[in-house]
Amino acid sequence: MKINWTGFSKKTPKERQELVSSLLSQDKQVFLTQNQQLPIQTADQMAEHLLGTFSLPFALAPDFLINGKTYHIPMVTEEPSVVAAASFAAKLIKRSGGFTTTVHNRLMIGQVALYNVPDKKMAEQAILSHKSQLLSQANDAHPSIVKRGGGACDLWLEEKEDFLVTYLSVDTKEAMGANMLNTMLEALVPELEELSGGQSLMAILSNYATESLVTATCRVEVRYLSRDKTEAQQLAQKMELASQLAQVDIYRAATHNKGIFNGIDAVVLATGNDWRAIEAAGHSYANQQGSYRGLSTWTYDLENQQIVGELTLPMPIATKGGSIGLNPTVQVAHELLGNPNAKELAGVIASLGLAQNFAALKALTGTGIQAGHMKLQAKSLLLLAGANEAEVTQLLPKLLKEKHRNQETAQQLLAQLRH
Numbered sequence: 399m400k401i402n403w404t405g406f407s408k409k410t411p412k413e414r415q416e417l418v419s420s421l422l423s424q425d426k427q428v429f430l431t432q433n434q435q436l437p438i439q440t441a442d443q444m445a446e447h448l449l450g451t452f453s454l455p456f457a458l459a460p461d462f463l464i465n466g467k468t469y470h471i472p473m474v475t476e477e478p479s480v481v482a483a484a485s486f487a488a489k490l491i492k493r494s495g496g497f498t499t500t501v502h503n504r505l506m507i508g509q510v511a512l513y514n515v516p517d518k519k520m521a522e523q524a525i526l527s528h529k530s531q532l533l534s535q536a537n538d539a540h541p542s543i544v545k546r547g548g549g550a551c552d553l554w555l556e557e558k559e560d561f562l563v564t565y566l567s568v569d570t571k572e573a574m575g576a577n578m579l580n581t582m583l584e585a586l587v588p589e590l591e592e593l594s595g596g597q598s599l600m601a602i603l604s605n606y607a608t609e610s611l612v613t614a615t616c617r618v619e620v621r622y623l624s625r626d627k628t629e630a631q632q633l634a635q636k637m638e639l640a641s642q643l644a645q646v647d648i649y650r651a652a653t654h655n656k657g658i659f660n661g662i663d664a665v666v667l668a669t670g671n672d673w674r675a676i677e678a679a680g681h682s683y684a685n686q687q688g689s690y691r692g693l694s695t696w697t698y699d700l701e702n703q704q705i706v707g708e709l710t711l712p713m714p715i716a717t718k719g720g721s722i723g724l725n726p727t728v729q730v731a732h733e734l735l736g737n738p739n740a741k742e743l744a745g746v747i748a749s750l751g752l753a754q755n756f757a758a759l760k761a762l763t764g765t766g767i768q769a770g771h772m773k774l775q776a777k778s779l780l781l782l783a784g785a786n787e788a789e790v791t792q793l794l795p796k797l798l799k800e801k802h803r804n805q806e807t808a809q810q811l812l813a814q815l816r817h
């Protein structure tokens with residue numbers, strides 16, 4: 399069913415829940431509209447020494463056009479203006495034709511690090527001559543993935559200082575595959591030690607997921623950057639410069655990428671995925687050329703008067719396994735997305751990262767980040783000061799007019815109002 403998203407930001411949470419209900423099955427509708435939570439018994443199975451559950455805002459950035467299809471992206475974030483920025487960018491990018499994504503591959507890599515190897519060259523030859531046997535051994539350690547059409551694909555070696563490292567790539571299908579990889583790698587250890595004459599230091603999956611790359615691109619019409627033609631062109635130039643700065647200055651690159659992960663983390667968390675793995679993969683990939691760089695680039699296409707964005711990063715995302723099937727809110731998130739498979743979801747996540755980056759750069763090179771961010775942050779300041787909903791409504795315009803929009807000012811305004 400087609401939803402009219404006009405005024406979505408002005409609605410109450412209840413109204414929003416009712417609007418998106420048509421995207422959900424009956425049980426998920428009930429779960430969402432009753433604001434039900436992860437049951438404590440389930441939580442107790444997920445982590446140790448449980449005390450309770452911990453809540454965060456669960457929001458929606460609607461109407462992303464990706465490869466010609468519409469997606470509504472669930473986001474879990476505690477930071478004001480992130481969801482607003484994503485929704486804002488999604489609108490402009492949709493008007494300009496939307497996102498295009500390419501999933502380059504979807505394999506996970508693991509490693510067995512061997513040390514005390516008497517002759518690394520001979521060990522390498524011995525291991526490689528048993529490659530097909532080792533791949534079969536890896537698959538025998540986790541036969542269910544072979545039944546699903548995945549399994550161990552390749553095995554190669556690299557000498558790294560005192561170590562001889564064996565790498566294994568595995569098609570993990572819809573799973574993130576950490577347990578699968580680790581089981582396979584540990585199963586190979588005795589054979590690798592025997593063939594190399596060395597010892598295994600460790601056998602573990604790598605989060606530098608270079609065989610799980612995804613690219614999102616978009617072309618935004620420059621005329622949408624501002625109503626004023628000259629200002630729009632200046633903004634396009636400055637966004638290109640901002641992208642160049644993130645390629646040459648690590649201080650900027652870290653913040654540039656943090657902005658991208660504002661979006662990525664939020665959907666990764668909402669979809670029950672391991673956000674530490676996605677962060678580790680993204681940041682190590684940002685350093686793949688030997689210096690830490692911005693993950694995205696923006697170029698000003700003068701001829702077509704478009705600003706062209708591109709983001710490539712590893713996205714070893716899962717739609718099955720881990721806590722995904724356990725957490726009912728996560729299942730709501732997958733349904734809101736239309737239950738995409740892992741490759742499709744990787745493209746959606748990269749698109750959100752690029753949208754987030756677009757909004758941040760537009761704000762930074764235009765009015766500055768504080769105008770939009772602080773407008774939304776101001777609400778949090780008032781809530782933190784102890785204001786109730788009615789007081790927030792009364793005090794928000796006043797706080798926005800203040801020169802120093804901080805906690806202290808929020809407290810003073812609240813005290814004045816109550817006095």
Ligand code: HMG
Nearest residue numbers: 405407479480482483485486653654657757758761767770
């Ligand atoms: P604006 O032009 O003042 O917004 O921008 P507007 O009031 O004209 O609304 C335009 C649209 O934005 C709305 O359309 C919504 O889609 C969205 P409408 O629904 O009205 O037709 N929007 C909202 N959506 C939900 N709730 C809201 C809301 N307000 C607007 N309350 C905006 C305002 C915040 C969008 C803009 O200033 C912006 O994109 N700023 C960037 C904010 C940002 O990036 N925040 C992340 C935190 S800062 C950070 O950590 C990252 C950073 O360091 C990264 C970096 O350095 O690269 C910046």
